Amino acid sequence: MKDAGFILGSYFVTLGAILVFAFVTLRRAKESSQSVDEKDKTWL
Amino acid sequence: MSQVLQRTSATGTRATKVIGALAILVMVWVVVSGLILTPQDVVQGESVRIMYVHVPSAWIAYLAFIFTAVASASWLISKKHSMGFDRFAGASAEVGVMFMAITLITGSLWGRLTWGEFWQWDPRLTTTAFLFVTYVGYLAVRRLEGSAEQRARRSAVVAMLAVLEIPLVHFSVVLWRSLHQGATVLNPNGDVKMDDLMLFTLFSGVVAFTLVFVWLVLHRQRTMLLVDIANRQGLDAAIAARKTEGSVR
Amino acid sequence: MDLTPRTSETSRKPRRWLPIVLLSLVGLGGIVIVTQFLTSAIDYYCNVDEIGVRSGCKESTRLRVQGTVEQGSLQKTGGKTSFVMSFNNKSINVVYAGDPGGVFQECISVVAHGRMIDGTFESNRIEVKHSNEYAEKNADRLNSSGSAACSQAQG
Numbered sequence: 001m002k003d004a005g006f007i008l009g010s011y012f013v014t015l016g017a018i019l020v021f022a023f024v025t026l027r028r029a030k031e032s033s034q035s036v037d038e039k040d041k042t043w044l
Numbered sequence: 045m046s047q048v049l050q051r052t053s054a055t056g057t058r059a060t061k062v063i064g065a066l067a068i069l070v071m072v073w074v075v076v077s078g079l080i081l082t083p084q085d086v087v088q089g090e091s092v093r094i095m096y097v098h099v100p101s102a103w104i105a106y107l108a109f110i111f112t113a114v115a116s117a118s119w120l121i122s123k124k125h126s127m128g129f130d131r132f133a134g135a136s137a138e139v140g141v142m143f144m145a146i147t148l149i150t151g152s153l154w155g156r157l158t159w160g161e162f163w164q165w166d167p168r169l170t171t172t173a174f175l176f177v178t179y180v181g182y183l184a185v186r187r188l189e190g191s192a193e194q195r196a197r198r199s200a201v202v203a204m205l206a207v208l209e210i211p212l213v214h215f216s217v218v219l220w221r222s223l224h225q226g227a228t229v230l231n232p233n234g235d236v237k238m239d240d241l242m243l244f245t246l247f248s249g250v251v252a253f254t255l256v257f258v259w260l261v262l263h264r265q266r267t268m269l270l271v272d273i274a275n276r277q278g279l280d281a282a283i284a285a286r287k288t289e290g291s292v293r
Numbered sequence: 294m295d296l297t298p299r300t301s302e303t304s305r306k307p308r309r310w311l312p313i314v315l316l317s318l319v320g321l322g323g324i325v326i327v328t329q330f331l332t333s334a335i336d337y338y339c340n341v342d343e344i345g346v347r348s349g350c351k352e353s354t355r356l357r358v359q360g361t362v363e364q365g366s367l368q369k370t371g372g373k374t375s376f377v378m379s380f381n382n383k384s385i386n387v388v389y390a391g392d393p394g395g396v397f398q399e400c401i402s403v404v405a406h407g408r409m410i411d412g413t414f415e416s417n418r419i420e421v422k423h424s425n426e427y428a429e430k431n432a433d434r435l436n437s438s439g440s441a442a443c444s445q446a447q448g
Contacts, residue, residue, distance in 0.1 A: 001090050007153075008079075011097055025260065029054045032274045043057050
């Protein structure tokens with residue numbers, strides 16, 4: 001594929017950013033969740 | 045990946061699991077179709093493949109900022125001033141900023157291949173950069189000192205002003221002379237000049253990114269609620285401890 | 294009861310200055326974008342037929358000129374690329390020192406940066422202005438004399 005570095009790079013940036021955002025969000029949720037009662041987790 | 049993350053998640057539900065699984069499925073299709081199945085463009089050649097991630101990320105960033113404005117308006121208008129609106133606005137803006145950053149980076153890579161430049165200060169790129177900077181500012185406003193209510197009020201006003209930039213960004217290629225090509229799908233004539241599989245893959249990208257957006261916003265706003273509760277509990281505990289100390293003396 | 298603030302804090306303090314610094318930088322960035330770039334962005338280029346006619350398109354100044362590369366005019370000799378660029382029935386000769394590369398070809402819209410010198414536009418930067426049409430690359434659709442863009446332009 002011509003210009004593969006640019007093309008694959010754009011997919012890598014896109015998927016990488018989404019995965020990092022998801023990972024950081026879930027980690028923060030886990031940290032904050034420990035001190036919160038289950039009854040306050042209204043989505044459960 | 046999603047399931048591994050979900051197992052340890054404090055903010056996951058059956059709905060987010062379904063959305064996450066669907067997002068992965070559609071995203072895999074977009075990657076396979078975008079990189080392998082779709083044809084080269086007659087003029088741009090292989091570089092057209094960047095379109096399948098660049099355009100959906102721009103659209104979802106717009107969508108995220110519009111949701112932020114609607115949630116902010118709902119917070120301002122509602123009598124109860126439910127903090128749920130504020131958290132949704134904040135979560136949506138964070139995800140929107142991420143998608144806008146993706147748009148700028150992938151657009152820059154695409155620009156290098158087609159225009160021959162990573163960046164030019166043409167109307168579309170300049171207004172998009174300004175939109176991005178504005179929403180980074182919005183996120184900074186959310187982190188200024190003050191009560192939750194102050195945070196919500198300040199950021200709601202910023203969000204409702206910032207959203208007015210979106211039509212300016214979208215129509216910049218029509219209003220002014222731009223190096224950036226005009227809209228293909230959302231063009232004023234409604235005549236879409238794109239081959240079928242290319243168009244289908246582009247729309248698949250929009251679906252995949254929408255699912256990702258919903259998944260991220262649901263988790264992020266629940267995380268914000270957890271942080272707010274944890275902070276409040278910490279404050280209550282500190283006050284109780286000080287009261288106890290005071291009564292002992 | 295003593296409720297004065299404690300001096301020794303065991304937990305990590307939030308960096309309260311960070312949002313203010315960030316907000317200042319964002320404000321500065323916004324001002325720079327609006328004052329330095331937005332004005333020139335709005336009038337990003339002059340069309341070929343506007344050179345010496347429209348305000349801001351004086352021949353004596355450095356210009357960004359937009360037009361279409363004429364079919365059959367493209368020549369690459371001695372490390373230079375020359376072509377005729379047209380818009381609205383007006384044409385100029387363009388000489389570019391180098392090979393524009395990328396998707397540059399005949400029948401495509403380009404923005405050339407440079408100056409008019411003795412009736413020729415001497416350019417040191419060429420940007421390709423791609424259309425909003427996307428079609429499958431297919432050898433059968435290309436005619437023998439023209440580029441892919443010419444074939445697309447002819448339908």
